[in-house]
Amino acid sequence: MPDRTEVRIGEYGSVLLAASQLTPRDVTRLRALQTHGRLSLEQTLTGWRLKAGATVGLLALDRIRLVVEPKFAIPGDRLMGWLAYALGAPTPIPVTSRHWATGPEGYADLVVGALLEQCERLLREGLRRDYVRHRSLEPVLRGRLDVAAQTTLRYGQLDKLHIRTFDRETNIWDNRVLGAALQVARTLTTNSDLARDLRAIADAFPKGTPPDAALRALDRTQYTRLNARYRAAHTWARLLLRGGGVTDILTDRDTAADGLLLAMPALWEATVRRLVTDAVGPHGGRAVVGGCTAGITVRGDLGITSAFRPDVLLSLPDRDRAVYAPLPVDAKYKRYDRHGIGAADVHQLLTYSAGYTSSGDRRAVIVHPCAGGHSYRVLQIDSPRGSLGNIHVLGIDTHALPQKATAWLGSTLPLTNG
Structure with a gap:
């Protein structure tokens, strides 16, 4: 892999690049990412201004390696736990057998290491034939x-x-997709030890499968007792082959992003969706399947009819578990442990509470990430004619284990009426 100049910026940060630092191929790839809302690229008199969005990770261009760092750091071992939790990996990655640390490559090396860990385990058990x-x-x-x-x-x-x-x-799709992912992983890391381990293990897996073909095969994969042990490895392979994100395919007209980019808002939404569902289960609650498909509809405006809905709609029992009431929950990837709730989010959550809850118990929930401990507060929204409702603001400590966050949520969420 040719040497590239490393450029590091923070999430939502920007950097000025000289015209010589981006090739025409780089510009095409960055424009494709801009179309997907991952970043913005603006031409200046002397070169380019690159601004990151809520997407973090590594992007390997022809002449530079762009590293977008998150707004607040998550320890490497905790990140693996949260990623596995959000993506629904069947078994957590064993953090004791490898030193998980957020190094120079940030999230990229962590996911590459997770794939390597799972492939090594499959080799020890014997590849499926x-x-x-x-x-x-x-x-x-x-x-x-x-x-x-x-x-x-x-x-x-x-x-x-x-x-x-x-x-x-062993030349079957279960193994071929891992061979393709290992080849992609080798282009992402500059860690010499990790690169050596990748080279050693890649020879045991079938080669020659294009990444797009491997992705299509992963989307078609059905897990049975014969290949269930491959699920965790396929989870990390899918993340690498797609370039990152929970449902993110960073391609546009056959132009692929060579890197690992995590769309943090989407990742946080997936995390919150599972967190609150797991938290209310022991209390008799559940998430509404399909996520309130009707939604809140806006008609009569210019253009087509639009609809919007909360990230999760919970169905919660009263104290006697006789009547079930809805509770809208919205995931916000914002530092609401340091800043007040924005007016737009207050209006949005009040609309959810009016649309889904009863007139005598208007309430909604915001779940946001924070560091240094969980946080909880209640916003009381009043008007000249009385109370409009309450917004419960819950901060999840991303330095804690997901299981502990789930337990805390179960004891803190407004699970009953009143």
């Missing part, structure tokens, strides 16, 4: 004779036989 169909021309009969090919291509000659065989081998 399955029957693969082959067609070949052989001097002896093995398998089945391909009569049609023999008669039309060999014209009665029997010195070579067209045969069809089924052989058990």
Whole structure:
């Protein structure tokens, strides 16, 4: 991999780049990311102004390595736990067997290391084998004779036989997608120890699968008892092959982003969705399947009818578990432990409370990340005609384990009416 100048900026930060630092190919790729709202690129008199959005990680361009750092740091071991929790990885990555630390590559090395850890485990257990169909021309009969090919291509000659065989081998899609992900991982890390381990293990997996083909295969994968142990490795492979994000494919017209970028708002929404669902389960609550599909609808404006809905709609029982009441929850990737709630978010949550809760119990919940301990406060919204409702603001300590955050949420969320 050619040497590249490293450029580091913070989330929502910006940097001025000289015209010589970006190639035409780089500009095309950055424009594709701009289309997806990941960053912005503006041409200046002397070069380019690059501004990051709420997307962090590593982007390897032709002449620079762009590292976008998050607004507030998460320890490496905690990050692996939160990522596994948000992505629904079946088993947490064992943090004791490898030193997880947020190094110069930030999140990229962590996810690369997670993939490596899972691939090493699969190799120790033995890679899965399955029957693969082959067609070949052989001097002896093995398998089945391909009569049609023999008669039309060999014209009665029997010195070579067209045969069809089924052989058990590791060159199957479960392993091929990991081989493709390992090749991508080798381009992302500059850590010599990690690069050495990747080279050593990559030879054990089938090669030659393009990343887009591997992604399509992952999307089609169905897990059974035969390949269930591959689920965790496939989770990290999918993240690397897509370039990052929970549902993020950073491609546009066959222009792929060479890097690992995590869309933090989407990741936080996935985290909160699982957190609150797990928190209310022991109390008899549940998340509404489909997430309140009706939504709140706006009609009569210029353009088409629009609808919006909270990130999660919980259905909670009263004290006797006789009546279930809805509670809208919205995930906000904002530092509301340091700043007051913005007017736009107050209006949004009041709309949710009016649309989904009863007139006698207007309430809604904001869940945001914070550091240094969980936080909780209640906003009381009043008007000249009386109370408009309450907004419960819950801060989740991202330095804690997800399981502890779940327990705290279960004891703090307004789980009953009143």
